[in-house]
Amino acid sequence: MNDTVMPRALTPESFESDQEIRWCPGCGDYAIVKGVRKALAEIGTQPDQVVFVSGIGCASRFPYYMATYGFHTIHGRAPAIASGVKLANPALDVWVVGGDGDMLSIGGNHTMHAIRRNIDLNILLFNNEIYGLTKGQYSPTSRVGTRSPSTPMGSIDYPVNALLYALGAGAHFIARTVDTLQKHVPEVLKRAHAHKGASFVEIIQNCIVYNDGAFDHFTAKDVASERQLLLEHGKPLRFGKKLDKGLRFDPKAMRLEVVQVGEGGVPESELVVHDETNLSLASMLAALEPPTFPIALGVIYCNPAESYDHAFTGQLEAARAKAPKADINALLRKGHTWNIGTPR
Amino acid sequence: MSGSAAHQIDPAERPEIDSVVVRFAGDSGDGIQLTGSRFTETVAIAGNDLETFPDFPAEIRAPVGTTYGVSAFQINFGSRTIMTSGDAPDVLVALNPAALKTNVGDLKPGGLVIVDTGTFIDKNFEKAGYPANPLEDGSLSRFQVFPIDISKQTLEAVKDSGVSKRDGLRAKNFWTLGLIDWMYDRDLAPTIKWIEAKFTKEPEVGKANVSALKAGHAYGETAEMPAGVRGVTIRPAEHAPGLYRTITGADSLAYGLIAGAQLAGLDLFFASYPITPASAVLHTLAGLKGYNVATFQAEDEIAAAAAAIGASYAGALGITSSSGPGMALKTEAIGLAIGVELPLVVLDTQRAGPSTGMPTKTEQSDLYLAVYGRNADAPVVVLSARSPSDAFDTAIEAIRIATKFMTPVILLSDTYIASAAEPWLIPDFGTYRPFPVKFRTEPEGFHPFLRDKDTLARPWVKPGTPGMAHRVGGLEKNFNSGHISYDPINHQRMTDVRKAKIDGVAKDIPAQAVDQGDSKGKVAVVGWGSTYGPISRAVGNLRREGKAVSHIHLRHLWPLPRNLGELLKGFDQVIVPEMNTGQLITMLRNQYLVPAEGLNKVMGRPFTISEIEAAIRSKLG
Ligand SMILES: Cc1ncc(C[n+]2csc(CCOP(=O)(O)OP(=O)(O)O)c2C)c(N)n1
Ligand code: SF4
Ligand SMILES: [Mg+2]
Numbered sequence: 001m002n003d004t005v006m007p008r009a010l011t012p013e014s015f016e017s018d019q020e021i022r023w024c025p026g027c028g029d030y031a032i033v034k035g036v037r038k039a040l041a042e043i044g045t046q047p048d049q050v051v052f053v054s055g056i057g058c059a060s061r062f063p064y065y066m067a068t069y070g071f072h073t074i075h076g077r078a079p080a081i082a083s084g085v086k087l088a089n090p091a092l093d094v095w096v097v098g099g100d101g102d103m104l105s106i107g108g109n110h111t112m113h114a115i116r117r118n119i120d121l122n123i124l125l126f127n128n129e130i131y132g133l134t135k136g137q138y139s140p141t142s143r144v145g146t147r148s149p150s151t152p153m154g155s156i157d158y159p160v161n162a163l164l165y166a167l168g169a170g171a172h173f174i175a176r177t178v179d180t181l182q183k184h185v186p187e188v189l190k191r192a193h194a195h196k197g198a199s200f201v202e203i204i205q206n207c208i209v210y211n212d213g214a215f216d217h218f219t220a221k222d223v224a225s226e227r228q229l230l231l232e233h234g235k236p237l238r239f240g241k242k243l244d245k246g247l248r249f250d251p252k253a254m255r256l257e258v259v260q261v262g263e264g265g266v267p268e269s270e271l272v273v274h275d276e277t278n279l280s281l282a283s284m285l286a287a288l289e290p291p292t293f294p295i296a297l298g299v300i301y302c303n304p305a306e307s308y309d310h311a312f313t314g315q316l317e318a319a320r321a322k323a324p325k326a327d328i329n330a331l332l333r334k335g336h337t338w339n340i341g342t343p344r
Numbered sequence: 345m346s347g348s349a350a351h352q353i354d355p356a357e358r359p360e361i362d363s364v365v366v367r368f369a370g371d372s373g374d375g376i377q378l379t380g381s382r383f384t385e386t387v388a389i390a391g392n393d394l395e396t397f398p399d400f401p402a403e404i405r406a407p408v409g410t411t412y413g414v415s416a417f418q419i420n421f422g423s424r425t426i427m428t429s430g431d432a433p434d435v436l437v438a439l440n441p442a443a444l445k446t447n448v449g450d451l452k453p454g455g456l457v458i459v460d461t462g463t464f465i466d467k468n469f470e471k472a473g474y475p476a477n478p479l480e481d482g483s484l485s486r487f488q489v490f491p492i493d494i495s496k497q498t499l500e501a502v503k504d505s506g507v508s509k510r511d512g513l514r515a516k517n518f519w520t521l522g523l524i525d526w527m528y529d530r531d532l533a534p535t536i537k538w539i540e541a542k543f544t545k546e547p548e549v550g551k552a553n554v555s556a557l558k559a560g561h562a563y564g565e566t567a568e569m570p571a572g573v574r575g576v577t578i579r580p581a582e583h584a585p586g587l588y589r590t591i592t593g594a595d596s597l598a599y600g601l602i603a604g605a606q607l608a609g610l611d612l613f614f615a616s617y618p619i620t621p622a623s624a625v626l627h628t629l630a631g632l633k634g635y636n637v638a639t640f641q642a643e644d645e646i647a648a649a650a651a652a653i654g655a656s657y658a659g660a661l662g663i664t665s666s667s668g669p670g671m672a673l674k675t676e677a678i679g680l681a682i683g684v685e686l687p688l689v690v691l692d693t694q695r696a697g698p699s700t701g702m703p704t705k706t707e708q709s710d711l712y713l714a715v716y717g718r719n720a721d722a723p724v725v726v727l728s729a730r731s732p733s734d735a736f737d738t739a740i741e742a743i744r745i746a747t748k749f750m751t752p753v754i755l756l757s758d759t760y761i762a763s764a765a766e767p768w769l770i771p772d773f774g775t776y777r778p779f780p781v782k783f784r785t786e787p788e789g790f791h792p793f794l795r796d797k798d799t800l801a802r803p804w805v806k807p808g809t810p811g812m813a814h815r816v817g818g819l820e821k822n823f824n825s826g827h828i829s830y831d832p833i834n835h836q837r838m839t840d841v842r843k844a845k846i847d848g849v850a851k852d853i854p855a856q857a858v859d860q861g862d863s864k865g866k867v868a869v870v871g872w873g874s875t876y877g878p879i880s881r882a883v884g885n886l887r888r889e890g891k892a893v894s895h896i897h898l899r900h901l902w903p904l905p906r907n908l909g910e911l912l913k914g915f916d917q918v919i920v921p922e923m924n925t926g927q928l929i930t931m932l933r934n935q936y937l938v939p940a941e942g943l944n945k946v947m948g949r950p951f952t953i954s955e956i957e958a959a960i961r962s963k964l965g
Contacts, residue, residue, distance in 0.1 A: 017815070019815075019827065019828075046810075047813050048807075048808060048809065048810050048811065048812065048813045049808055050813075051658075051807045053654070056818075063815050063817070064815050064817070064828070066815075067813060068813050069807035069808075069813050069814065069815070070813075070814070070815035070816070070817075071654075071657055071684075071815070071816060071817065072815065072816070072817025072818065072819065073650070073653075073680055073817065073818065074650075074676055074677065074679075074680050074818055077646060077647070077650040077677065080642065080643075080646070080647035080650035080651050080654070081650045081651065081653055081654035081657070082654060083640075083647075083650075083651050083654060084613065084615065084640070084650065084651030084652060084653065084654025084655040084656075084657070084658065084662060085654040085655070085657055085658040085807070086654075086658075087613065087638060087640060087651070087654075087655065088611070088613050088638070088654065088655035088656075088658035088659065088660035088662075089658040089659060089660070089806070089807065089808060091808060092658065092807055092808055109643055109644065109647070110643065110646075110647055110650070112643075113642075113643040113647065312638070315633060316633050316638055319632075319633035319634040320633070320634050320636070321634075322634050323634030323635060324634075326602075326606065326634060326635045326636055328599075328602065328603050328606060328635075328773040329772065329773045329774065331599060331602070331632070331635060332589070332599060332770050332771070332773065333587065333589070333770060335589060336385060336388075336389075336534075336589060336590075337587050337588060337589045337770065338388065338389055338391075338587070338588050338589075339586070339587055339588070340391060340580075340583045340584070340585050340586060340588060341583075341585035341586075
């Protein structure tokens with residue numbers, strides 16, 4: 001009996017549930033679940049202190065595959081449900097998982113408000129730029145012209161950039177990673193977990209059935225290093241196979257530009273140095289899009305502020321200190337009362 | 345105890361009456377609701393029974409002087425038991441022409457109208473839509489009109505208190521209150537005390553209000569009254585002995601929820617999105633965080649329901665509260681709570697009409713929504729409060745059932761109950777039986793949909809409990825393991841067990857009692873919710889005439905009490921008054937095949953006693 005109570009040394013397997021995974025073979029979600037388990041093992045929180053809350057979609061099946069507490073809820077509402085979980089029990093380690101449709105279409109409002117309030121949730125958006133579960137309709141992150149069962153002539157609406165949306169909502173932590181980056185995913189997730197307040201992570205995910213190859217232009221082996229900018233706080237923005245490219249700030253145009261670094265190019269000292277606390281830089285990095293620019297990966301913005309749950313608990317404690325007994329009889333008798341015919 | 349101790353008046357000068365209905369009406373900027381609530385307290389202190397009905401416009405600052413900017417407050421008080429806020433006012437105080445126009449039609453023939461002639465000027469006639477001065481065209485001849493230039497009198501009274509003319513005129517409501525206090529022989533002291541406490545930061549304003557109040561009272565004592573206008577005496581009502589306070593339904597619900605959570609041994613998590621008339625509960629609870637209450641103003645009603653469900657999942661008692669349109673939004677989330685079988689209390693303060701309808705007006709038209717209004721077979725428990733004070737116990741009952749059966753419970757209140765006030769014999773909380781929740785902590789043999797043999801409730805596990813990690817969700821679950829299942833036979837079984845669990849609540853609630861009258865007879869009047877007052881009085885009146893009428897009033901609307909069918913079959917006729925087009929009646933016919941007949945009214949206002957009385961009479965032949 002004791003072994004259920006004694007903290008165990010954790011491995012990724014400690015987070016593996018007994019449920020058979022039902023994603024399509026080759027789906028990017030497999031790699032993500034592996035990365036999450038690895039991150040959690042390294043973080044070291046016991047599985048029974050962890051809660052995964054999800055909405056509806058392929059991505060949202062996630063909690064069933066984790067040996068933690070899990071709540072598979074309704075489409076789009078996971079951030080709101082998770083907010084209730086965290087506020088009712090702030091000691092829990094609460095993670096939210098959903099797809100691009102779930103968190104940016106039907107649940108866009110809740111995503112915005114969970115981020116805006118800065119509730120200490122780790123929000124993971126699996127972005128496959130498609131509605132997987134409902135068989136491949138275009139999503140709010142699909143690029144213009146996406147052909148899908150509901151847009152046979154190509155989609156005509158402009159997509160939302162998940163990270164810019166989060167920044168606009170007042171995010172204090174945004175990061176991006178890619179399903180296949182097996183080392184990068186756990187590192188980003190550990191950072192998200194360490195950040196107190198809402199952490200918003202976009203995980204680029206390949207849907208092999210309905211949107212296969214949507215991200216090949218920056219994830220394919222042959223182009224990855226040329227099209228991926230791996231961010232590190234305090235380090236200059238360099239990328240390319242030989243790290244021979246970099247990003248420089250063009251003050252006249254007020255934007256980043258790609259420059260050649262080193263021989264025949266500019267000295268490293270001219271490059272922008274990554275500063276996770278710089279909101280303007282974060283907006284520029286979040287907006288970068290291949291092929292003109294590399295895609296920014298890693299922690300783009302991390303600038304902590306008091307979390308909602310912390311302030312919330314603070315108010316409750318202050319109020320409770322004033323009414324330590326929570327005496328209902330006293331409550332009912334507060335204000336004006338009068339006696340009728342009571343014996344003296 | 346009675347306010348008359350202050351000035352010894354020969355009772356011969358003050359004829360005694362047993363009850364009276366007074367309505368204050370004026371512009372929404374005139375402080376009518378304040379006047380009403382102050383007068384309510386004075387009346388309560390004097391030991392009368394009472395019931396109030398605040399009726400205010402939906403617009404916050406409607407243009408001054410218009411009919412849609414009129415705010416009114418009605419109080420029925422007396423030496424006998426008061427069941428409603430009164431059918432028709434005996435006295436109407438109209439502080440401007442618009443208030444007269446919108447309210448005088450309700451006044452009893454021969455009733456008294458007190459008007460502030462200071463506002464009876466051409467500009468205001470026009471705004472109110474009067475072609476000419478109604479005081480002069482004979483249109484009020486059915487009534488007794490008492491014109492006073494209250495504006496002028498007020499300015500005169502406050503001239504030494506150092507306030508501007510504008511602020512001085514604002515004291516008009518207190519002048520009026522002073523006059524009415526005189527009329528019913530009420531003590532000014534509690535109001536003066538209240539004003540002084542309220543205006544400590546603006547002592548001149550406080551002083552002006554006190555001067556106006558006293559001046560209004562003095563006017564009654566000294567001025568020559570028109571024939572027939574005189575002070576009256578209303579003796580204290582015969583209340584059961586004990587300690588009393590006044591209570592509104594909204595506060596009563598808030599206190600009941602806190603009390604219920606404490607009896608369950610749980611923290612209360614209340615999530616809501618502002619909506620008239622439900623917000624009052626949120627406001628009260630937000631000020632009571634010391635009582636293990638957390639309040640969360642969510643981004644919409646969906647999020648409010650969702651956050652409450654999240655809190656219940658985490659081991660607190662999740663409560664969400666709204667009104668009609670917001671209830672519609674919560675539907676899918678309630679379905680989730682049904683599917684994952686978590687306790688949840690959903691408060692619906694019903695208001696009038698589909699869509700936005702009439703946000704500040706009362707109705708009982710969400711019964712279908714509560715009982716049937718979800719996708720798929722999704723049964724929940726539905727309760728209703730019958731009066732402000734009853735809301736306290738109903739809230740506790742909602743929490744008891746929600747936690748015992750691991751189910752959402754919808755509690756129906758309405759605009760009338762939420763905003764009406766009545767005296768309340770404050771219960772001793774020590775006499776309430778606790779129903780502490782037992783969270784499951786034992787991993788041996790556990791799965792999340794293992795059921796209690798008696799209640800069919802599943803175990804409640806707090807996340808964070810060692811060794812108990814598990815997953816739940818809205819997908820169908822295997823009866824034997826709680827894992828996802830698409831098995832056809834399993835779905836039948838799970839649907840059946842969810843229904844059986846809710847049906848089984850009927851075994852756990854009291855058998856339906858008859859509120860008044862015999863359990864067999866000619867006519868039974870069956871009601872639910874805020875129709876309690878008028879039905880009760882109407883049935884009482886007829887019974888005093890010897891008529892074989894009974895009153896049955898339901899708190900438990902789903903499941904219905906187990907003896908209700910039998911009970912109804914004992915009557916030749918069943919009448920169901922409802923402030924909707926016939927919702928409970930459909931349920932009763934459906935469940936018991938009784939030939940019930942409806943009495944339906946959707947005018948944004950409660951039934952009058954006489955409407956119900958007349959309907960019963962017509963059935964009695
Ligand atoms: C209220 C509601 N509307 C629609 C659906 C159908 N639905 C389920 S998942 C989904 C979209 C899934 O897309 P996404 O969130 O991107 O997740 P993915 O499957 O791609 O991981 C939709 C529209 C639903 N379950 N509930
Ligand atoms: S449909 Fe796409 S996203 Fe869904 S499981 Fe299959 S591959 Fe993955
Ligand atoms: Mg998707």
